[in-house]
Amino acid sequence: MTSEQIKEAIEDFQNLLSKQEKLQNRLIKLNGRDPEQETLILQRLEKIEVLIELIYQFVYDDEILTIRESCIVLSRLDGYSIKEISDFFDLTTQGTKNILVRACKKISDTYNQTNIA
Structure with missing residues (x-):
């Protein structure tokens, strides 16, 4: 699963x-x-249901994402806009987007590693 597919699933959660x-x-x-x-x-x-469970599993695994990344992804899952998340975490919108991209890549990489093994 690509990081783009993960990002789409989070955006469309x-x-x-x-x-x-x-x-x-x-x-x-x-x-x-x-x-x-x-x-x-x-x-x-x-x-x-598999996709929903996968997202929750990786978001709550503290060995994959940092606490900040998890909180930002969870906020996005809850339907908050990039602007709202940025304001809450005192980040620029680009900074928030970068964190989301990094989190999606980590989730994707972890998913692909576990499915190859």
């Missing part, structure tokens, strides 16, 4: 959570009436 909820609701509504559609929904849901 609220949407991922929304998709997860919608797919779960669809499964409940189907209630066994259409097994083929349920299988497709389950496959999509699993991909989303």
Whole structure:
């Protein structure tokens, strides 16, 4: 997984959570009436849940990201803008973007190393 893919997942995290909820609701509504559609929904849901879990796992692992990087990524996951995060941490917007890029690269590198081994 590339750092760009990680960055996109972080930027789109609220949407991922929304998709997860919608797919779960669809499964409940189907209630066994259409097994083929349920299988497709389950496959999509699993991909989303794996990505969500991956992000949380790496963000909370203190051996991968610094506390500051984790806090900035978590703020982004919570939907805060770059400007809001920059103001809170007393950084420039470019500084915040650089920290996010560095964090995404660390997550990507760690993910790729663990999946190769």
